[in-house]
Amino acid sequence: MNHQQRMQDLRFQLRSLQEELRTYEGIGENLENLKRRHDETVDEIKYLRKCKETRxxxxxxxxxxxxxxxxxxxxxxxxxxxxxxxxxxxxxSEELQKLRKDNDFLRATVLEQNLHIQHLRERLDFISKRQTTDDFASELNKF
Incomplete structure:
Protein backbone atom coordinates (compact mmCIF):
# COMPACT_ATOMS: atom_id res chain seq x y z
CA MET A 1 0.00 0.00 0.00
CA ASN A 2 2.72 2.38 0.86
CA HIS A 3 4.27 1.78 -2.58
CA GLN A 4 0.97 2.60 -4.35
CA GLN A 5 0.50 5.74 -2.31
CA ARG A 6 4.05 6.82 -3.16
CA MET A 7 3.40 6.20 -6.92
CA GLN A 8 0.22 8.30 -6.79
CA ASP A 9 2.08 11.12 -5.05
CA LEU A 10 4.83 10.99 -7.65
CA ARG A 11 2.28 11.04 -10.50
CA PHE A 12 0.56 14.02 -8.93
CA GLN A 13 3.90 15.82 -8.56
CA LEU A 14 4.74 14.95 -12.18
CA ARG A 15 1.44 16.46 -13.41
CA SER A 16 1.99 19.55 -11.29
CA LEU A 17 5.50 19.97 -12.67
CA GLN A 18 4.25 19.48 -16.24
CA GLU A 19 1.58 22.16 -15.74
CA GLU A 20 4.17 24.48 -14.24
CA LEU A 21 6.50 23.81 -17.21
CA ARG A 22 3.70 24.66 -19.67
CA THR A 23 3.08 27.88 -17.76
CA TYR A 24 6.76 28.85 -17.97
CA GLU A 25 6.90 27.95 -21.66
CA GLY A 26 3.89 30.24 -22.26
CA ILE A 27 5.58 33.04 -20.35
CA GLY A 28 8.73 32.56 -22.46
CA GLU A 29 6.72 32.82 -25.68
CA ASN A 30 5.01 35.96 -24.40
CA LEU A 31 8.40 37.47 -23.55
CA GLU A 32 9.71 36.67 -27.04
CA ASN A 33 6.64 38.29 -28.61
CA LEU A 34 7.01 41.36 -26.40
CA LYS A 35 10.71 41.66 -27.31
CA ARG A 36 9.92 41.37 -31.02
CA ARG A 37 7.17 44.03 -30.74
CA HIS A 38 9.55 46.26 -28.76
CA ASP A 39 12.23 45.94 -31.46
CA GLU A 40 9.69 46.74 -34.19
CA THR A 41 8.52 49.81 -32.27
CA VAL A 42 12.11 51.03 -31.78
CA ASP A 43 12.77 50.58 -35.52
CA GLU A 44 9.62 52.53 -36.37
CA ILE A 45 10.60 55.36 -34.00
CA LYS A 46 14.04 55.56 -35.63
CA TYR A 47 12.46 55.67 -39.07
CA LEU A 48 10.04 58.43 -38.05
CA ARG A 49 12.86 60.49 -36.54
CA LYS A 50 14.84 60.20 -39.78
CA CYS A 51 11.78 61.25 -41.78
CA LYS A 52 11.32 64.25 -39.48
CA GLU A 53 14.99 65.23 -39.85
CA THR A 54 14.75 64.96 -43.63
CA ARG A 55 11.55 67.01 -43.74
CA SER A 93 28.88 108.65 -58.18
CA GLU A 94 30.35 108.25 -54.69
CA GLU A 95 27.05 106.91 -53.41
CA LEU A 96 26.84 104.66 -56.43
CA GLN A 97 30.30 103.29 -55.76
CA LYS A 98 29.30 102.58 -52.18
CA LEU A 99 26.13 100.86 -53.34
CA ARG A 100 28.11 98.84 -55.86
CA LYS A 101 30.42 97.73 -53.07
CA ASP A 102 27.36 96.80 -51.02
CA ASN A 103 25.97 95.02 -54.05
CA ASP A 104 29.24 93.14 -54.52
CA PHE A 105 29.25 92.26 -50.84
CA LEU A 106 25.67 91.01 -51.04
CA ARG A 107 26.51 88.98 -54.14
CA ALA A 108 29.42 87.42 -52.27
CA THR A 109 27.05 86.69 -49.40
CA VAL A 110 24.59 85.06 -51.80
CA LEU A 111 27.40 82.93 -53.24
CA GLU A 112 28.45 81.91 -49.75
CA GLN A 113 24.88 81.02 -48.88
CA ASN A 114 24.59 79.03 -52.10
CA LEU A 115 27.58 77.02 -50.93
CA HIS A 116 25.76 76.50 -47.65
CA ILE A 117 22.69 75.31 -49.57
CA GLN A 118 24.91 72.88 -51.49
CA HIS A 119 26.25 71.60 -48.18
CA LEU A 120 22.70 71.12 -46.91
CA ARG A 121 21.79 69.24 -50.09
CA GLU A 122 24.75 66.94 -49.63
CA ARG A 123 23.73 66.39 -46.04
CA LEU A 124 20.17 65.61 -47.15
CA ASP A 125 21.51 63.10 -49.69
CA PHE A 126 23.64 61.51 -46.99
CA ILE A 127 20.70 61.26 -44.58
CA SER A 128 18.48 59.86 -47.33
CA LYS A 129 21.09 57.23 -48.27
CA ARG A 130 21.61 56.34 -44.63
CA GLN A 131 17.87 56.10 -44.13
CA THR A 132 17.55 53.79 -47.14
CA THR A 133 20.41 51.63 -45.86
CA ASP A 134 18.90 51.50 -42.35
CA ASP A 135 15.48 50.63 -43.78
CA PHE A 136 17.03 47.81 -45.80
CA ALA A 137 18.92 46.56 -42.74
CA SER A 138 15.71 46.66 -40.68
CA GLU A 139 13.94 44.57 -43.33
CA LEU A 140 16.82 42.05 -43.30
CA ASN A 141 16.71 41.84 -39.51
CA LYS A 142 13.04 40.92 -39.60
CA PHE A 143 13.93 37.74 -41.45
Missing amino acids: LLEETMKEIFLERAASLSRLSAENALLELHQRDNDQS
Whole structure:
Protein backbone atom coordinates (compact mmCIF):
# COMPACT_ATOMS: atom_id res chain seq x y z
CA MET A 1 0.00 0.00 0.00
CA ASN A 2 2.72 2.38 0.86
CA HIS A 3 4.27 1.78 -2.58
CA GLN A 4 0.97 2.60 -4.35
CA GLN A 5 0.50 5.74 -2.31
CA ARG A 6 4.05 6.82 -3.16
CA MET A 7 3.40 6.20 -6.92
CA GLN A 8 0.22 8.30 -6.79
CA ASP A 9 2.08 11.12 -5.05
CA LEU A 10 4.83 10.99 -7.65
CA ARG A 11 2.28 11.04 -10.50
CA PHE A 12 0.56 14.02 -8.93
CA GLN A 13 3.90 15.82 -8.56
CA LEU A 14 4.74 14.95 -12.18
CA ARG A 15 1.44 16.46 -13.41
CA SER A 16 1.99 19.55 -11.29
CA LEU A 17 5.50 19.97 -12.67
CA GLN A 18 4.25 19.48 -16.24
CA GLU A 19 1.58 22.16 -15.74
CA GLU A 20 4.17 24.48 -14.24
CA LEU A 21 6.50 23.81 -17.21
CA ARG A 22 3.70 24.66 -19.67
CA THR A 23 3.08 27.88 -17.76
CA TYR A 24 6.76 28.85 -17.97
CA GLU A 25 6.90 27.95 -21.66
CA GLY A 26 3.89 30.24 -22.26
CA ILE A 27 5.58 33.04 -20.35
CA GLY A 28 8.73 32.56 -22.46
CA GLU A 29 6.72 32.82 -25.68
CA ASN A 30 5.01 35.96 -24.40
CA LEU A 31 8.40 37.47 -23.55
CA GLU A 32 9.71 36.67 -27.04
CA ASN A 33 6.64 38.29 -28.61
CA LEU A 34 7.01 41.36 -26.40
CA LYS A 35 10.71 41.66 -27.31
CA ARG A 36 9.92 41.37 -31.02
CA ARG A 37 7.17 44.03 -30.74
CA HIS A 38 9.55 46.26 -28.76
CA ASP A 39 12.23 45.94 -31.46
CA GLU A 40 9.69 46.74 -34.19
CA THR A 41 8.52 49.81 -32.27
CA VAL A 42 12.11 51.03 -31.78
CA ASP A 43 12.77 50.58 -35.52
CA GLU A 44 9.62 52.53 -36.37
CA ILE A 45 10.60 55.36 -34.00
CA LYS A 46 14.04 55.56 -35.63
CA TYR A 47 12.46 55.67 -39.07
CA LEU A 48 10.04 58.43 -38.05
CA ARG A 49 12.86 60.49 -36.54
CA LYS A 50 14.84 60.20 -39.78
CA CYS A 51 11.78 61.25 -41.78
CA LYS A 52 11.32 64.25 -39.48
CA GLU A 53 14.99 65.23 -39.85
CA THR A 54 14.75 64.96 -43.63
CA ARG A 55 11.55 67.01 -43.74
CA LEU A 56 13.02 69.72 -41.49
CA LEU A 57 16.15 69.87 -43.61
CA GLU A 58 14.09 70.20 -46.79
CA GLU A 59 11.99 72.99 -45.24
CA THR A 60 15.13 74.82 -44.11
CA MET A 61 16.65 74.54 -47.58
CA LYS A 62 13.45 75.88 -49.13
CA GLU A 63 13.39 78.87 -46.75
CA ILE A 64 17.04 79.64 -47.47
CA PHE A 65 16.47 79.39 -51.21
CA LEU A 66 13.48 81.76 -51.05
CA GLU A 67 15.45 84.25 -48.95
CA ARG A 68 18.35 84.15 -51.40
CA ALA A 69 16.06 84.58 -54.39
CA ALA A 70 14.41 87.61 -52.75
CA SER A 71 17.83 89.09 -51.94
CA LEU A 72 19.03 88.58 -55.48
CA SER A 73 15.89 90.18 -56.92
CA ARG A 74 16.25 93.13 -54.59
CA LEU A 75 19.90 93.50 -55.53
CA SER A 76 19.10 93.41 -59.23
CA ALA A 77 16.43 96.08 -58.82
CA GLU A 78 18.77 98.27 -56.79
CA ASN A 79 21.51 97.82 -59.36
CA ALA A 80 19.22 98.80 -62.24
CA LEU A 81 18.02 101.85 -60.33
CA LEU A 82 21.58 102.87 -59.54
CA GLU A 83 22.60 102.64 -63.18
CA LEU A 84 19.72 104.94 -64.15
CA HIS A 85 20.68 107.47 -61.49
CA GLN A 86 24.30 107.40 -62.58
CA ARG A 87 23.38 108.55 -66.05
CA ASP A 88 21.22 111.36 -64.71
CA ASN A 89 23.45 112.58 -61.95
CA ASP A 90 27.22 112.41 -61.85
CA GLN A 91 27.26 113.91 -58.35
CA SER A 92 25.92 110.68 -56.92
CA SER A 93 28.88 108.65 -58.18
CA GLU A 94 30.35 108.25 -54.69
CA GLU A 95 27.05 106.91 -53.41
CA LEU A 96 26.84 104.66 -56.43
CA GLN A 97 30.30 103.29 -55.76
CA LYS A 98 29.30 102.58 -52.18
CA LEU A 99 26.13 100.86 -53.34
CA ARG A 100 28.11 98.84 -55.86
CA LYS A 101 30.42 97.73 -53.07
CA ASP A 102 27.36 96.80 -51.02
CA ASN A 103 25.97 95.02 -54.05
CA ASP A 104 29.24 93.14 -54.52
CA PHE A 105 29.25 92.26 -50.84
CA LEU A 106 25.67 91.01 -51.04
CA ARG A 107 26.51 88.98 -54.14
CA ALA A 108 29.42 87.42 -52.27
CA THR A 109 27.05 86.69 -49.40
CA VAL A 110 24.59 85.06 -51.80
CA LEU A 111 27.40 82.93 -53.24
CA GLU A 112 28.45 81.91 -49.75
CA GLN A 113 24.88 81.02 -48.88
CA ASN A 114 24.59 79.03 -52.10
CA LEU A 115 27.58 77.02 -50.93
CA HIS A 116 25.76 76.50 -47.65
CA ILE A 117 22.69 75.31 -49.57
CA GLN A 118 24.91 72.88 -51.49
CA HIS A 119 26.25 71.60 -48.18
CA LEU A 120 22.70 71.12 -46.91
CA ARG A 121 21.79 69.24 -50.09
CA GLU A 122 24.75 66.94 -49.63
CA ARG A 123 23.73 66.39 -46.04
CA LEU A 124 20.17 65.61 -47.15
CA ASP A 125 21.51 63.10 -49.69
CA PHE A 126 23.64 61.51 -46.99
CA ILE A 127 20.70 61.26 -44.58
CA SER A 128 18.48 59.86 -47.33
CA LYS A 129 21.09 57.23 -48.27
CA ARG A 130 21.61 56.34 -44.63
CA GLN A 131 17.87 56.10 -44.13
CA THR A 132 17.55 53.79 -47.14
CA THR A 133 20.41 51.63 -45.86
CA ASP A 134 18.90 51.50 -42.35
CA ASP A 135 15.48 50.63 -43.78
CA PHE A 136 17.03 47.81 -45.80
CA ALA A 137 18.92 46.56 -42.74
CA SER A 138 15.71 46.66 -40.68
CA GLU A 139 13.94 44.57 -43.33
CA LEU A 140 16.82 42.05 -43.30
CA ASN A 141 16.71 41.84 -39.51
CA LYS A 142 13.04 40.92 -39.60
CA PHE A 143 13.93 37.74 -41.45
